[in-house]
Amino acid sequence: MTAQAPAPRRRRSLAGRLLRDPQAVAAASVLLIIVVLGLIGPLLTSHGPNEASLDSINADPGTPGYLLGGDRSGQDILARLLASINTSVVSALIGTSIALLVGVSAGLVGGYYDRIRGGAEWLFSLIMTFPGLLLLIVLLPLTKGDFKVTMVIFGVLLSPGVYRLTRNLVVGVKNELFVDAARVSGLSDPRILRRHVLFAVRGPVIIATAFLAGASIGVQSGLSFLGVGPATTPSFGAMIAGGFAELYTEPLQFVWPSLMLGMMTASLVLFGNALRDALEGATRKPVKIKPVRPEPRTTGDAPAGLLVVEDLAIAYPTPSGELREVVSGVSLSLDAGETLGLVGESGSGKTQTAFAILRVLPAEAVVTRGSIRLDGREILGLKEKDMRALRGRSIAYVPQEPMSNLDPSFTVGDQLVEGLRAAKGLSRKEARAQALALLERVGIAEPERTFRCYPHQISGGMAQRVLIAGAVASRPVLLIADEPTTALDVTVQAEILDLLRDLQKELGMALLLVTHNFGVVADICDRISVMREGQIVETGTALEVFREPAHPYTRMLLDCVLDENTVRTDPPPASVPAHAEEEQR
Numbered sequence: 001m002t003a004q005a006p007a008p009r010r011r012r013s014l015a016g017r018l019l020r021d022p023q024a025v026a027a028a029s030v031l032l033i034i035v036v037l038g039l040i041g042p043l044l045t046s047h048g049p050n051e052a053s054l055d056s057i058n059a060d061p062g063t064p065g066y067l068l069g070g071d072r073s074g075q076d077i078l079a080r081l082l083a084s085i086n087t088s089v090v091s092a093l094i095g096t097s098i099a100l101l102v103g104v105s106a107g108l109v110g111g112y113y114d115r116i117r118g119g120a121e122w123l124f125s126l127i128m129t130f131p132g133l134l135l136l137i138v139l140l141p142l143t144k145g146d147f148k149v150t151m152v153i154f155g156v157l158l159s160p161g162v163y164r165l166t167r168n169l170v171v172g173v174k175n176e177l178f179v180d181a182a183r184v185s186g187l188s189d190p191r192i193l194r195r196h197v198l199f200a201v202r203g204p205v206i207i208a209t210a211f212l213a214g215a216s217i218g219v220q221s222g223l224s225f226l227g228v229g230p231a232t233t234p235s236f237g238a239m240i241a242g243g244f245a246e247l248y249t250e251p252l253q254f255v256w257p258s259l260m261l262g263m264m265t266a267s268l269v270l271f272g273n274a275l276r277d278a279l280e281g282a283t284r285k286p287v288k289i290k291p292v293r294p295e296p297r298t299t300g301d302a303p304a305g306l307l308v309v310e311d312l313a314i315a316y317p318t319p320s321g322e323l324r325e326v327v328s329g330v331s332l333s334l335d336a337g338e339t340l341g342l343v344g345e346s347g348s349g350k351t352q353t354a355f356a357i358l359r360v361l362p363a364e365a366v367v368t369r370g371s372i373r374l375d376g377r378e379i380l381g382l383k384e385k386d387m388r389a390l391r392g393r394s395i396a397y398v399p400q401e402p403m404s405n406l407d408p409s410f411t412v413g414d415q416l417v418e419g420l421r422a423a424k425g426l427s428r429k430e431a432r433a434q435a436l437a438l439l440e441r442v443g444i445a446e447p448e449r450t451f452r453c454y455p456h457q458i459s460g461g462m463a464q465r466v467l468i469a470g471a472v473a474s475r476p477v478l479l480i481a482d483e484p485t486t487a488l489d490v491t492v493q494a495e496i497l498d499l500l501r502d503l504q505k506e507l508g509m510a511l512l513l514v515t516h517n518f519g520v521v522a523d524i525c526d527r528i529s530v531m532r533e534g535q536i537v538e539t540g541t542a543l544e545v546f547r548e549p550a551h552p553y554t555r556m557l558l559d560c561v562l563d564e565n566t567v568r569t570d571p572p573p574a575s576v577p578a579h580a581e582e583e584q585r
């Protein structure tokens with residue numbers, strides 16, 4: 001039986017992903033309708049936005065020729081509203097383009113060339129010190145209140161944010177191998193920047209664009225609300241200011257422009273969020289699965305055992321929103337006091353299976369089907385409170401990287417005592433005595449001294465012994481050890497395996513040993529399950545699997561294990577230096 005590689009899934013285009021997102025579709029539709037209304041504004045109204053008539057001062061909505069009524073200057077509210085859309089759109093286009101042009105170009109160059117970065121940092125820090133809105137008001141004599149010139153300046157004021165975003169992204173990708181490869185292949189720097197670096201950083205910059213557009217519209221409206229700029233420029237801000245004055249008598253004059261401004265900026269922000277999800281991949285809420293109730297055992301052939309995993313499947317959402325299975329239908333069982341080796345190459349899903357049993361999978365992981373029973377009790381679907389009671393008591397865990405699993409801020413003793421008190425409700429004194437006894441039991445020569453040490457003061461092997469001491473403290477029925485020796489010296493590896501085997505016998509624990517190394521399982525495991533691409537391809541007793549591996553993948557893994565026959569026996573060439581010969585011996 002050979003496991004089939006999953007067929008590659010086609011990745012949807014950005015437009016395709018946006019079209020499937022209701023938020024993106026709704027926000028883009030609202031924006032499109034508003035922009036089109038602005039463009040065809042002259043066709044929808046019989047008056048120009050600046051045309052005033054004494055007869056139409058505060059005209060009621062529905063007055064012939066004044067669908068939304070007249071304002072306090074006798075101007076058509078609808079005509080001004082539609083013309084204000086155009087002012088906003090032009091403001092957004094100018095402000096965003098200038099910010100992107102200045103910020104992205106400087107960010108690309110500043111991020112790529114270290115020698116230019118210092119000057120660029122200084123310049124953009126200087127720009128950031130200017131108080132934006134105030135500066136735009138102070139520059140009024142220069143801009144003559146023209147909103148287009150004002151937006152050019154505002155674009156420059158927005159550029160430091162874009163510069164920093166781009167610079168950080170470029171610094172992150174410029175040492176990637178694909179950029180080195182482009183350099184080695186003889187591409188010029190400008191071409192590398194345009195083709196490889198800009199392409200790699202485009203996502204966050206595109207997302208920022210929607211927010212820059214919203215900011216430009218907001219500032220243009222804010223300035224015209226304050227009366228900066230000629231009254232002949234139709235703007236939501238000026239309309240809101242006018243409506244404010246008539247708030248109590250003609251509240252609708254205030255409502256229309258506020259509503260339109262709110263809809264435009266909210267749609268831009270929502271569209272920006274949808275763009276981010278589409279480009280960077282949204283994190284799905286983890287799907288809660290219903291616990292699989294154990295079937296009543298009428299026939300007696302249902303698998304029994306301390307730990308029974310049946311048809312377990314774990315998946316992760318991909319950026320396109322589809323689920324990718326990393327564990328597909330794993331079944332295994334472990335009796336009390338038994339040792340099962342879960343073996344497979346890197347990425348085969350061993351750790352994911354172990355994490356599912358411990359119920360510590362990342363939040364984005366989705367258990368799509370299956371059942372995990374410990375002593376007949378279904379673990380999937382168990383309340384987190386109940387699961388916490390199991391973890392560290394009935395099920396314990398020994399990790400791969402002992403050093404990174406000890407908190408550097410606390411002594412070894414503090415960490416053991418804390419764990420013991422939480423698990424067994426002991427007094428500080430009792431917990432200390434037990435911790436010292438445990439340290440001695442796991443083979444630490446000077447328990448008192450180690451108890452007072454911080455993690456950086458002990459070796460990796462000692463740290464692993466400390467973690468094993470903590471794991472077995474509450475006499476768990478199941479110990480899961482995930483590559484417990486991978487990070488250790490070869491000599492220490494054997495000692496740690498011996499310790500695990502001794503403790504397992506002494507305490508009668510079941511041991512699930514996750515490893516990629518057949519050598520490790522050879523002398524410690526009763527049974528072996530071989531995993532490949534998320535599936536178990538073979539299970540058997542250690543003897544069966546080593547003597548007669550049934551699956552070609554198992555045979556391949558076994559062939560990778562070095563034995564005496566693979567050691568070179570031919571004499572070293574004459575040119576090998578003496579010290580190298582010494583080492584070979």
Ligand SMILES: Nc1ncnc2c1ncn2[C@@H]1O[C@H](COP(=O)(O)OP(=O)(O)OP(=O)(O)O)[C@@H](O)[C@H]1O
Pocket residue numbers: 316326344345346347348349350351352353362516
């Ligand atoms: N947070 C995650 N998001 C998406 N995929 C993940 C995540 N964590 C793990 N995977 C994927 O799950 C698959 C199985 O990973 P797992 O860590 O179980 O492998 P493993 O067999 O334990 O290998 P190793 O010995 O290298 O840890 C891998 O393809 C990995 O890329």
